Amino acid sequence: MHTKLVGASALAITLAVAGAALYPRAHSQAADAAATHATKVALVPVVLGTQERYFTGVGELEAARQVLVAAETGGRVTQIRFESGQSVAAGAVLVQLNDAQEQAALLRQRAQLKNAESSLARTAQMVREKAATQEQLDSALAARDAALGDVRQTEALIAQKTIRAPFAGQLGIRKVHAGQYLNAADTVASLIDTKSLLVNFALDEQSSAKLAPGQAVQVLVDAYPDEVFTAKINAVDPLIARSRMVQVQAALTHPRSALRPGMYANVRVARVAGRQLTVPETAVTYNAYGDTVFVAQQEGKQPLTVKRVAVKLGERAGGRVAILDGLREGQRVVASGQLKLADGMAVQAVANTLDEAKRAVPKAGS
Known part of the structure; x- marks a missing residue:
């Protein structure tokens, strides 16, 4: 009887030792199996930095400066010195209207002006010699001024017959043709x-x-x-x-x-930028019940899992969105693949995801 008890005790001890030796291996295999079935996701950190706001x-x-270049007076077009879409300098001649009649009148008026100036000079000399009255001098002066006014009026009319670019720029489509008669205010082109x-x-x-x-x-x-x-x-x-x-x-x-x-x-x-928590816009899931993100969490040696967290969003800029409530700096959130996740599901971070995410996000205070 004593021999049977000793044998049973030895067997129990042997089984206990074997079980203790096999437990870590079984636990490791279970963990490996969980990792194998975990959903692969991309994780990025919640960062505190300066978010651009607009x-x-x-x-x-x-x-x-933009105008419709138009004729100031009527006349027949004799020359066109531009093409549609051409760039021109300020003062460049665009269109010349027929001014032959005005040029002829100007020759006559300049001759009359020259004669009036000579008459004025003679009368002034005669007044100094007491050979003419002040009234005669005033009449000669008025005649000279009238002749000068006629010359300047004709010169102004001739200048109006030359249509110029008021400033440097690019012309639009030409709206005039050689030989065409232009009335006052007819458009030549836009500038x-x-x-x-x-x-x-x-x-x-x-x-x-x-x-x-x-x-x-x-x-x-x-x-x-x-x-x-x-x-x-x-x-x-x-x-x-x-x-x-x-x-x-x-x-x-x-x-x-x-x-x-x-x-x-x-x-x-x-706008004036402020420091705030931000995550990529792709990390946020939008639905009728509110905005949420999946936060990665891990306790001890337990598998990495995700938890759905409701968040309050701020402004968006540069592919990132501000988090006003619900997260804290340093937490990791799922940046892609949320549609295949559920609360508490085991996940596996894609290799180098965190390092790549750190390079992609702005540094705090930047």
């Missing part, structure tokens, strides 16, 4: 100064109160989606419309010649 508005580009562009846009009255002349703005146009143009505010309209919007005008600095007046523009005005 006032935004929609506007339109306008040339600082735009493409080197001085303005952008007119509107902001709500609350936002406009924080603007001032000289403040920089960013201008984006659909024609060049990958470029950001800079401008400076030169005027804020003091009148607030019934729509509670305020008109703002900014001048583009060194605009590209390809920009055209009339283009629609999205305008961003930088």
Whole structure:
């Protein structure tokens, strides 16, 4: 009987030792199995940094100088010295109207002026010699002034027959032909100064109160989606419309010649930046019940799991969104693959995801 008890005890001890030896291996295998079945996700940290913030508005580009070049007086076109779309200098002759009659009149009037000036000089000499009266001198002076007025009037009319560019810029489509008769105010072409562009846009009255002349703005146009143009505010309209919007005008600095007046523009005005928590916009799940993110968590040697957390969002900029409530700095959130996750599900971080995320996010205070 004693021998049987000793044998049973030895067997029990042997089984216990074997079980103790096998437990870590079994536990490790279970952990490996859990890791194998864990959903692979990309994790990024919640960072505290400076988030760019903007006032935004929609506007339109306008040339600082743009006119319809037109005839000041009527006449037949004898010369056209420009082509459609041509760039011209200030004062360049665009169209010459027939001025033969005025040129002939000018020759006659200049001769009359010369004669009147000679008569005035003789009369003045005679007055000094007491051979003529002051009344005769006044008449000679009036005749000279009248002749001079006729000359200047004809010269002005001849100048009107020469249509010039009032400033340097780019001409539009030509609207005149050689031999055509132009009436006063008939358009020759449009002229735009493409080197001085303005952008007119509107902001709500609350936002406009924080603007001032000289403040920089960013201008984006659909024609060049990958470029950001800079401008400076030169005027804020003091009148607030019934729509509670305020008109703002900014001048583009060194605009590209390809920009055209009339283009629609999205305008961003930088606000005072503040430090706040941010995550990539892709980390947020939007639904009717509120905005949420999946936060990665791990206790001890337990598998890495995710927890759905409700968050309150702030402004968006540069692919990131501010978190006003729900997260704290340093937590890791799922940046992609949320649709296949559920609360408490085991996950596995994709290799190097965290390092890549750190390089992708702005540094705190930057």
